[in-house]
Amino acid sequence: MNKSTIFSLALAACCCTGLAAQEVNHMVVKANKPGAEIQPTMYGHFFEDINYGADGGLYAELVMNRSFEFPNRLQGWKTFGNVTVLEDGPFDRNPHYIRLADPGHPHKRTGVVNEGFFGIGLKENAQYRFTVWARGNGQKIRVELIDPYSMGETQVLTSGDVALNSADWKKYELVLTAPQTIDAAQLRIFLASAGNVDLEHISLFPVDTWKGRENGLRKDLVQALVDTKPGVFRFPGGCIVEGTHINDRYQWKNSVGPVENRPLNSNRWEYTFPHRYYPDYHQTYGMGFYELFLLAEDMGAEPLPIVNVGLACQYQNDDPKAHVPVDSLQSYIQDALDLIEFANGDETTKWGKLRAEMGHPAPFNMKFIGVGNEQWGPEYPERLKYFVDAIRKAYPDIQIIGSSGPNSEGKDFDYLWPEMKKLKVDLVDEHFYRPEDWFLKSGNRYDNYDRKGPKVFAGEYACHGKGKKWNHFYASLLEAAFLTGVERNADVVYMATYAPLLAHVKGWQWRPDLIWFDNLRSVRSCSWYVQYLYGHNKGTQVVPLLMDGKAVSGQPDQNGLFASAVWDEPTKSYIVKIVNVSDKAQSVTVEFDGLKKKKLATQADCILFHSDNPDEENSLDNPNLITPKESKVTVDGKTLQSEVGAQTFVIYRVSMQE
Numbered sequence: 065m066n067k068s069t070i071f072s073l074a075l076a077a078c079c080c081t082g083l084a085a086q087e088v089n090h091m092v093v094k095a096n097k098p099g100a101e102i103q104p105t106m107y108g109h110f111f112e113d114i115n116y117g118a119d120g121g122l123y124a125e126l127v128m129n130r131s132f133e134f135p136n137r138l139q140g141w142k143t144f145g146n147v148t149v150l151e152d153g154p155f156d157r158n159p160h161y162i163r164l165a166d167p168g169h170p171h172k173r174t175g176v177v178n179e180g181f182f183g184i185g186l187k188e189n190a191q192y193r194f195t196v197w198a199r200g201n202g203q204k205i206r207v208e209l210i211d212p213y214s215m216g217e218t219q220v221l222t223s224g225d226v227a228l229n230s231a232d233w234k235k236y237e238l239v240l241t242a243p244q245t246i247d248a249a250q251l252r253i254f255l256a257s258a259g260n261v262d263l264e265h266i267s268l269f270p271v272d273t274w275k276g277r278e279n280g281l282r283k284d285l286v287q288a289l290v291d292t293k294p295g296v297f298r299f300p301g302g303c304i305v306e307g308t309h310i311n312d313r314y315q316w317k318n319s320v321g322p323v324e325n326r327p328l329n330s331n332r333w334e335y336t337f338p339h340r341y342y343p344d345y346h347q348t349y350g351m352g353f354y355e356l357f358l359l360a361e362d363m364g365a366e367p368l369p370i371v372n373v374g375l376a377c378q379y380q381n382d383d384p385k386a387h388v389p390v391d392s393l394q395s396y397i398q399d400a401l402d403l404i405e406f407a408n409g410d411e412t413t414k415w416g417k418l419r420a421e422m423g424h425p426a427p428f429n430m431k432f433i434g435v436g437n438e439q440w441g442p443e444y445p446e447r448l449k450y451f452v453d454a455i456r457k458a459y460p461d462i463q464i465i466g467s468s469g470p471n472s473e474g475k476d477f478d479y480l481w482p483e484m485k486k487l488k489v490d491l492v493d494e495h496f497y498r499p500e501d502w503f504l505k506s507g508n509r510y511d512n513y514d515r516k517g518p519k520v521f522a523g524e525y526a527c528h529g530k531g532k533k534w535n536h537f538y539a540s541l542l543e544a545a546f547l548t549g550v551e552r553n554a555d556v557v558y559m560a561t562y563a564p565l566l567a568h569v570k571g572w573q574w575r576p577d578l579i580w581f582d583n584l585r586s587v588r589s590c591s592w593y594v595q596y597l598y599g600h601n602k603g604t605q606v607v608p609l610l611m612d613g614k615a616v617s618g619q620p621d622q623n624g625l626f627a628s629a630v631w632d633e634p635t636k637s638y639i640v641k642i643v644n645v646s647d648k649a650q651s652v653t654v655e656f657d658g659l660k661k662k663k664l665a666t667q668a669d670c671i672l673f674h675s676d677n678p679d680e681e682n683s684l685d686n687p688n689l690i691t692p693k694e695s696k697v698t699v700d701g702k703t704l705q706s707e708v709g710a711q712t713f714v715i716y717r718v719s720m721q722e
């Protein structure tokens with residue numbers, strides 16, 4: 065290492081102070097040797113309906129079990145008076161509905177109360193769109209938003225009447241304004257006239273959804289997704305692609321078309337962890353593949369759907385009979401082909417026409433498809449082969465992603481990678497939910513990967529801290545450190561998505577997660593900020609950065625430092641990322657070598673991400689506890705001198721002089 069001892073280092077604004085004599089870590093950026101392109105897809109999001117990520121989360125529907133299709137037909141509802149459930153409703157795939165009939169007493173009422181998802185969150189002065197499919201000619205229903213626990217008694221917050229005027233099924237709408245903010249209101253509906261009424265698909269959405277769309281998404285959560293500038297968007301999972309049983313697998317065709325007629329699916333996250341059991345957790349598919357493609361488009365991210373390969377979840381169901389026999393895969397393969405047609409086909413095609421009818425005549429320009437989630441064993445490649453053959457034949461330009469199983473290394477991983485090479489998939493999906501020490505020693509993971517084989521999609525990863533630490537700062541610091549190795553190997557790694565994405569604080573099954581929320585608020589975790597910092601400082605080409613002639617990847621003689629550098633063509637800047645995971649501040653000089661006549665600006669932007677207490681995390685009550693701070697640092701000719709504080713992630717952006 066080119067180490068020198070200095071006694072007084074002109075420390076820039078971005079630095080800590082108070083160092084006496086110390087070793088300098090001298091890094092050299094080979095500024096005239098930009099290398100591999102950084103793929104626009106490099107940093108993105110992984111979405112799965114886990115932790116109430118869709119129903120009760122991103123999908124802004126506030127009514128639980130709106131179609132009375134949960135196996136317990138009235139789950140989520142309380143009834144009073146004379147309520148019956150019938151099953152010859154107007155939507156053939158969701159046939160159940162309720163009938164409110166005469167309670168049999170002049171002073172009594174018939175009605176229902178919906179509890180929402182851990183209550184219904186309302187914001188003062190915000191509008192809420194109530195809709196219902198109803199049958200009744202001359203009857204009236206009263207619709208109320210109530211606070212069930214206001215000082216020990218129910219308080220009506222706001223209400224309105226809906227007059228029914230059709231003996232046939234008809235959709236009605238009522239917009240209510242919330243007089244106050246409350247996170248656990250309820251929706252109450254009762255018969256306010258004589259006679260019977262039939263009600264189906266009872267829905268309540270905030271009017272102010274993302275882009276104001278009906279059947280829309282929760283605005284603050286989408287904003288948090290957009291704000292990281294994701295380049296790729298993987299959906300719909302995760303294990304729910306597989307299903308515990310093959311019949312529970314995510315079936316994209318059930319998730320498109322009119323929302324009222326999308327059939328309910330179970331959600332394996334209802335019961336996967338017995339200590340986090342949520343018997344009311346199901347998938348309505350209200351936010352289905354159309355909405356997910358649209359979301360990808362809104363975010364400017366490449367959509368990356370994953371389809372089932374004919375295998376049920378191998379963790380939960382490894383009986384060979386649970387899977388689809390190899391000679392019976394045709395409908396599964398057809399689902400994959402039809403999905404490409406749904407995304408990209410023109411209006412003359414069956415599925416392209418449906419997309420157009422749903423509101424998007426232009427294709428979504430899908431370029432990638434994943435086949436299989438966390439699969440293992442020979443049963444995976446022997447099925448995948450048929451998908452690869454069929455997709456290549458019909459859509460040679462679509463890039464296919466295969467799986468390397470649930471582990472970052474080991475028997476299954478070592479078996480599947482060569483199999484994926486044999487099948488010539490374009491990318492291989494790797495998953496690693498790993499502890500801190502794994503992240504600490506994996507900064508060089510991709511340095512020796514085969515440059516000629518499939519590219520890597522780090523499709524699910526997160527640093528899992530020990531003990532009671534989850535979304536604490538230190539875990540995010542190690543993710544930042546690991547990502548320097550991803551960035552340095554951008555010729556091999558084309559995509560990386562942290563997982564899982566979303567979690568309701570009252571309904572989670574898995575943690576850590578990128579974004580937490582309750583019914584009114586959301587918080588961006590420290591890991592979110594790392595994604596944000598990488599997303600906003602992605603650059604366009606890798607530039608070699610060396611210390612003692614070696615990549616800086618947290619090796620034992622590298623003082624706990626990880627680093628990488630990129631060139632960013634649009635802003636004509638170098639972006640250097642340094643992560644110091646050690647508990648000591650490190651003096652660093654970054655020399656930009658090979659600039660010849662070109663000159664660097666005399667000041668660089670410095671973005672610093674640090675927490676004095678590495679165990680701390682952002683929370684709903686204190687969402688901005690740990691956020692990046694920006695300042696400037698002096699550049700002396702071709703060298704930037706700085707001190708990177710203990711356990712700190714720092715980014716320098718150095719532009720060229722005009």
Ligand code: AHR
Pocket residue numbers: 112114301302303304437438470524563564574
């Ligand atoms: O992200 C949570 C789960 O982790 C995913 O569903 C699965 O693919 C992995 O095991």
